[in-house]
Amino acid sequence: MFKKVLIAEDKDFINFGVRSELEKIGVAEIQYVQYCDEALLKLKSAQLNNAPFDLLISDLSFDQDHNTQKITSGDALIKEVRSAFPELKIAVFSVEDKAYTIQTLFNEYKINAYVWKGREGLRELKRAIQLIEQSNRIYISPELSGHIATDNAVEITAYDIFLIECLSQGLLQGQISEKLKELGKSPSSVSAVEKRLKFLKEHFNATNPAHLVAMSKDLGLI
Known part of the structure; x- marks a missing residue:
């Protein structure tokens, strides 16, 4: 013991x-x-x-x-x-x-x-x-x-949380991209941001960015 x-x-x-x-x-x-x-x-x-x-x-x-x-x-x-x-x-x-x-x-x-x-x-x-x-x-x-995520589960990362928090602040994808570049975070391209946000919306079955933010708040992610 x-x-x-x-x-x-x-x-x-x-x-x-x-x-x-x-x-x-x-x-x-x-x-x-x-x-x-x-x-x-x-x-x-x-x-x-x-x-x-x-x-x-x-x-x-x-x-x-x-x-x-x-x-x-x-x-x-x-x-x-x-x-x-x-x-x-x-x-x-x-x-x-x-x-x-x-x-x-x-x-x-x-x-x-x-x-x-x-x-x-x-x-x-x-x-x-x-x-x-x-x-x-x-x-x-x-x-x-x-x-606890299983091998086939999707793990929500700190990068994902950052993207959703930016959405909650009313930032557009181009603005999120610029903010990522300022902070030295990657991937930071507009296409990468767009792709990941599309994936997150599909994963959470969210109909739009506002819905994704609302669901994230309900789940305690932000």
Whole structure:
């Protein structure tokens, strides 16, 4: 079982529940932080002291207060952590259920588990931790399992999100092309933008750009 676990969670009552489940499965050392900056600092400090953490459990949403933070969200924290600690196992425990967010966390940041804070959330978290400790398999709550793209599924990329956000701002395809060029993003040609937007409309069965934007908002993509 994991010997040393860090919990990044700003709600005391949730932290108490998570710690209780970790104690039940024999985790020897459990530390807790309420801020993302502090979480990254603790991980780095432990590594320098040759006493690294085995697992990070993080929420995605952190309330802002008078303490100014450089890292203000769990997904931003996970991005930093994965860059600095490529082998560290990471479990997300969150109410967030947007498919794009979950796919990004698994595909880009290589998290090991995503547990939804539902009615059985704490029990699921315990099962998830036991699974990822014993194997290289991933865990995702059954309610969200459909959010993981299969081999034949279409993955919506950051580029696609950018295009849809531009549409939501009322930009035309030529203007989107110019904006892509300004930002150094590719492909940036008008024909490439037109082709991808046509594909997205067909994929979402949207009748026009406004309909595509509306559907993307409903799905939580933008």
